[in-house]
Each structure stands twice: as C-alpha cells, then as structure tokens.
Amino acid sequence: MDKDYLIENWLKDDLNDVEKDMFSKLDDAQLNEYIIENAQHFKASYFSKSDDFNTFKTQYKSSKTPVKKLNGFSPLLKIASVVVIGLGLYFAFFSNTLTHVETLVGEKSVIELPDHSKVALNALSSIEFNTKNWDENRFLRLDGEAYFMVAKGKTFDVKTENGTVTVVGTQFNVKQRENYFEVKCFEGIVKVTSDTITRKLLAGDVYQILNGKFTEGKIVTSAPKWRENRSEFEAIPIKEVLSELERQYNIQVTFKNINTNRLFTGEFVHNNLENALIAITLPMNMTYELSSSNLVIIHGKEN
Template sequence: MKREELIKKWLDHNLNTEELKAFKQLEDYNDLIKMDTALKSFKAPEFAIDTSYKTLKQHLKPKPTKTKQWLKPLLRIAAILAIGFSIYYYTSTLDTEVGTLIAQQSTIELPDNSIVDLNANSTITFNKSHWSNNREVKLQGEAFFKVAKGQKFDVITSEGVVSVLGTQFNVKQRKSYFEVTCYEGLVGVTHKDKTVKLKPGDTFQIIDGKLLTTEIENTTQPQWLQGESSFNSIPLKHVIAEFENQYKQKIITENIDTSRLFTGSFTHNNLDLALKSVTIPLNLSYSKSEKSILLKRE
C-alpha cells in the first residue's frame, strides 16, 4: 500500500493489523507520531469579541473638535431659512389658472375686484402675489372684462395685447379669430407692433389673417352673457366652431362652403332652435346622431 494511503487511514484510525505494521515501518513514523501528539495538546487562546470591540472602538472614535461645535446650530438655522425661502419663492411665483368646459361659463373676481366673465371652453391665467405691481392676465378663448380703475391692465393673447386703465370690454381669441370690442372707457389693442384705440362701440377684428371693419355696437355687454352668440358677416366655419363650444356636439359638413358669411345668432340652451337659426338663413339642412350633427345643402 502506498505511503499516502497508509497515512490517510492512520489519521482516520482505520488501519488493520497488517497495515499498522506497514505504517510503523515508514521512515518518518516517529515524526508523524510527534506531530500528532503536539496537535492534540494544542489549545487556541480564548477570544472575547465584546471586549476586543470595545478596545478597538476607543481607538477608532474621533475626538470631538471644540472649534466646530458652534457650527451645528448655525447650519440648522441656515437650512430652515433655505427651506422657508424656497417655499415663499415657489408660492409667490405660482400662477392661478381658471378654465371652463364646453357649454360652461364662469365669473372670476381678480385681486383688485375686477370682474371677468369667462365664456365656454376658455382659460385665463394670472398671478395674485404680483398683482399690485402687474395687472396682467393671459387669455385663451373669450372673456368679458369689467376692470377696476388703477394701473394699466393687460390682457395677453396669442394674437395681440389689450391694454386699459379702467373700462369694460370683450376679448375673443380663437383659432384664426381675434376680436376686441370696447363697451366703456378706452381700449388699446396692439397687434403686430401696431396699436389701435377703441372707443365705446368700436370693434377690432382679425379673422383668417384679415383686418375687418364692423358696425358700431349699441349694446352694453356681449350677447353671449345673455345665453346667445351673435355674428355679423362672419365666415360659417367660425360660427360652427363657436357652436361646438356651446354644445357638446361635433359638427360635420357635407358639400358646404364654410367660408360663406353668416349674420345672425343662436341660443345656448336649445339645440334644435340653435341649429335652425344657423341653417335656415343659409338654406342648409341638418341631421343629428348621438354625438355629432351633419350639415348639408338642402
């Protein structure tokens, strides 16, 4: 039997009589016996984990620096001030936005007690915190303004800026449609770097990119505030667009020239009557489905 096998079996205490005799004949037999005796008498030193950790921790723990203790309260104060300033800045620059849905109107009171009547499917945006120094609103859609007297008041639209001091006026800004009508005071309309002054009854119109002149208004407020949309020689496509703002119906046209001019009005609270008010003068007919209306020639 090989030497390695004898030693392995000896370590496992698995030698028979003949194998034991062979093991004793090995040249390093005495050395193996001495090594075995030494290993049996060897005892590892006791190791106390908790005690050793406490000793090590004393060497690792940084010593407090007296010169930096005064920084802690200052850093806390600085953090509180930074958070407070951030909250103030955020809330003071936050705009207020008010919008209406289709077939909905709303009245808004501005910080200076100016009143805005918002027509259907329209939105205004303004900043309450900066209002005393900057009377400014952004408009998408149509609104009637009763402006309290004071500093300049601006209505900003994608088509132009309307500026007043204290007056009553109506602004309508829809797709390819911009109209400003003055009902009281004096209104300045700036469009493409040109300013026009409007007196009571004057109307400024840009429709499909063309500047139009209209007759003087004799009313004290727009008719839509009374539940009726009125038009004076306005292309039919803009009448249809306004119809869709007042009724939750999609208008589909069939073989109709939507550039035809329409003069008249339609009510906001009776669908069939409104349809007849538009279709009869233009010799059109209509048919209704659940969510849409088809307009066609008779």
C-alpha cells in the same frame, strides 16, 4: 485642539468647560451659532409623509447606486446645506401665487380679481394671472373669450396669442380663437395691438383680425350677447359659427356640400340645440341631421 473636533462636539452639545471656552474663541463661532439658531425655525411641510427612518434607510440602500463619498464635508457646510434646501422648499411650496382658471365645454364662469375687477369667461376659455403685487402689475393671459369689467387703477393688460389689450378702467370683450382675434369696447377707452396694427377703441368700436385680415366695425349693444346665453355674429365664416356651436353644446359638427367660408350674420341660443341649428341653417338655406347624441351633420343644397 482640532477645529473640526470642537465644532462636531459643539453640535452634539458634548463640550466640557475648557472646550467651550476654546470654541468661543474660534473666528467663526458666532456664525456657527447664528446658523443653528435660524435653522431651528424651519419645519417640515405637510405635503407628504415619509416612512420611519429605518424603513427608508433599508429601501434606499437596496435601490441606490454606489457613489464616491466626499471627504472634508464639514459640519458647518452640512448646516448651511440644510438652510439652503429649506429655503428652496419654502419658496417652491408657498411663494407660487399664479392662478389659473378655465371653463369646460358649455360652461361659463365669473372670476373676481384681487382689485375687484371681474372677468366673465365664455365656454372653453382660460385666464392665468399672478396675485403678487396685483395692484402694481395688473396683467393676465387669456386663451379663448372673456368679458372684462375693469376697476379703476393702474394699467390693466390682457395678453393673448394674437395680440394685447391695454386699458385703465373700462368694459370690453376679447375673443381669441384660431385665426380669429376680436376686441369689442363697451365702455371707456381700449388700446389694442396685434403684430403691427395698433388702434385706440372707444365705446362701440370693434377691432377684428380674421384669417389674417384686419377690419374695424361698430356695435350698439351694452354687453356681449354670450352673457345672455346667445352667440351673435356679423359677416363671420360659417365654420367659425359652427365651432362656437360645438363649444356651447359639446357636440361634433361635420359638413356635406358646404362652402365653410360663406359668411353668416345672426345669432343662436345656448339652451336649445335644435333651435340653435334652425337659427343657423335656415338663413343659409341648409339642413341639419342629428346623427347621434353628440354628432351633427350640416347639409348644403345639392348643385
């Protein structure tokens, strides 16, 4: 008797006793039964709801382009296809363990990682990490600025566009902005690599690359000032200072008669725009103008 006939009627549960006996003697009878038994465990996901079959069939026929039908597509192959597609859908929907967290302008946030390490994100910053096997592979990507309080464990890596920071258990701050990469170590030991420059930082050490120039420095504070709603700078171009002001206050800053590469040392608060502007402009012998709710004009002295 034809093998395809036996398989097709077996799938329909329409075999008589003689045919069942013949089917059980097929070489791949056990394989067929195994596939059917395991295919029963797949369920439709809850991500979408389809129209009833007749509606779907009508819509499909009205929109599809004619294609050639493949002959000889056996029932067994159909079952195998269902199993493969089901597995693909399962992994697509349920195995994605990537977590992305970001902050908006003027917003700060603290995130707890799977090992209870903590990350404090400054304004307009983001991190991305995979929770799968986190204890064995502690690694995340940073865009912006963040303060890390790392629990003891295996190596912990922070990767940015400008460089990589590697630690075991420590506290440090990483700032990665356009043409600006800075790492401050507040506790423990930090290894920093950017391009060909690698350094091991101890508590109080600063690693900085600004506009392609590498420098090292020292700090005496126990945590970054931005966690206290203050931004602190030491010999940083005024354009970088005003960029941080924009991130903290959701404003746009323009300049008139200003050398934007002039270096600024000082700090500004995050909770009062006028006080922040005074703290920036007064030491630099500049003035400011609040043109609208979100536009600030910084004026330099006329020559």
